[in-house]
Amino acid sequence: MDILAKLGILANAAKYDVSCASSGVSRKNQGGIGNSKSFGICHTWTSDGRCISLLKILLSNDCIYDCRYCVNRRSNDIPRASFTPRELAELTIQFYRRNYIEGLFLSTAVERSPDYTMEKMITVLRLLREDYEFNGYIHAKVIPGADPLLVYSAGLLADRMSVNIEQPTEESLRLLAPQKSLPKMFASMQQLKEEIQAHKEARRRFRHAPRFVPAGQSTQMIIGATPDSDLTILRTTQTLYQKFGLKRVYYSAYVPVNQDSHLPALTASPPLLREHRLYQSDWLMRFYHFKAEELVDPQHPNLETDIDPKMAWALRHPEFFPVEVNRASYEELLRVPGIGPKSARRIISQRRVAAVSVDQLKKLGVVFKRAQYFVTCKGVCPAKKTLDPAAIRRIVAPESPITQLSLF
Numbered sequence: 001m002d003i004l005a006k007l008g009i010l011a012n013a014a015k016y017d018v019s020c021a022s023s024g025v026s027r028k029n030q031g032g033i034g035n036s037k038s039f040g041i042c043h044t045w046t047s048d049g050r051c052i053s054l055l056k057i058l059l060s061n062d063c064i065y066d067c068r069y070c071v072n073r074r075s076n077d078i079p080r081a082s083f084t085p086r087e088l089a090e091l092t093i094q095f096y097r098r099n100y101i102e103g104l105f106l107s108t109a110v111e112r113s114p115d116y117t118m119e120k121m122i123t124v125l126r127l128l129r130e131d132y133e134f135n136g137y138i139h140a141k142v143i144p145g146a147d148p149l150l151v152y153s154a155g156l157l158a159d160r161m162s163v164n165i166e167q168p169t170e171e172s173l174r175l176l177a178p179q180k181s182l183p184k185m186f187a188s189m190q191q192l193k194e195e196i197q198a199h200k201e202a203r204r205r206f207r208h209a210p211r212f213v214p215a216g217q218s219t220q221m222i223i224g225a226t227p228d229s230d231l232t233i234l235r236t237t238q239t240l241y242q243k244f245g246l247k248r249v250y251y252s253a254y255v256p257v258n259q260d261s262h263l264p265a266l267t268a269s270p271p272l273l274r275e276h277r278l279y280q281s282d283w284l285m286r287f288y289h290f291k292a293e294e295l296v297d298p299q300h301p302n303l304e305t306d307i308d309p310k311m312a313w314a315l316r317h318p319e320f321f322p323v324e325v326n327r328a329s330y331e332e333l334l335r336v337p338g339i340g341p342k343s344a345r346r347i348i349s350q351r352r353v354a355a356v357s358v359d360q361l362k363k364l365g366v367v368f369k370r371a372q373y374f375v376t377c378k379g380v381c382p383a384k385k386t387l388d389p390a391a392i393r394r395i396v397a398p399e400s401p402i403t404q405l406s407l408f
């Protein structure tokens, strides 16, 4: 099979992995080619709206595993292809030289064994970093179950690494991907976390200590392939951030590719709106000090689709409002729909000079049409009248129900 045919198969097979994004890594150019100092990886958007790097590719789609949700699973009768490490490294460099890409997002199926596959990935990374002196951004997958020494070697060469947990619980994983297990994945995540910390510490003391996965680790979860609730998904996300210090958790709406009694029908739409609400909740947990259990709870285990999770929380907690912007703490301001970290900081610095008035809210970056029902400025409610949560919901929720976003 020639390189072009392999490229067609393996670039297409990589499109279901969404765990890629720029991470602002600062790998300096030390005389070779490429530079990820200020821009990180170059992005593009596929027709289905996902963010991808320009060379997002699998090393191989010839998998020994049989994950039910995956197009590359062993039992599927599809064209198979594998690059040699030299082929993939040369392809990356040729694309780089033509200015098509600035970095590489390298994933792979499990070929022969986790160790064999990981060794092949390391060879690609070595060729790029050492033979071609490529300093661009590289995101590489960790193959769970691979020898920790191999994971370590890859970590010295890649900017970001990710272990895709795919499902939020061990039970779901056992059902859909019986050859994988969460404890093995958590072991790889723990190793990455410890090595990242140790190398950061070493670099504080020794200027020339090597970098290890300087852009941190991430993961991906498939949404909607099992009946797991948003509460389960967000609890797992919270644990991943707290326990393993992940930079990002990516959510991938399940795209039906296989006929299987354990999976949604082939005609089912990918739950893109749900994916969107999960990203919003993830943002609230990382930057707004929300806990998973505040956004969803056993009584409401799934996120609402007609309003965003922050508005939903505010409407469920009328006892918290109104918030007086001239007295509230930073954390209290962050709970107000329409006030973000930037506008909360601006409010706090403005009120050191003079009390914030209703007219100033917009100038400080507050989204007035959302915040007006939840704040007071010097005791004055900007919305002129106090409304109950049901009335606010009628105003802020879209008139017609939000329809499922479409991939096509």
Ligand code: SF4
Pocket (backbone or CB within 6 Å): 063, 064, 065, 066, 067, 070, 071, 072, 073, 074, 108, 109, 110, 177
């Ligand atoms: S390990 Fe599972 S998810 Fe990954 S390529 Fe193989 S079958 Fe697909």
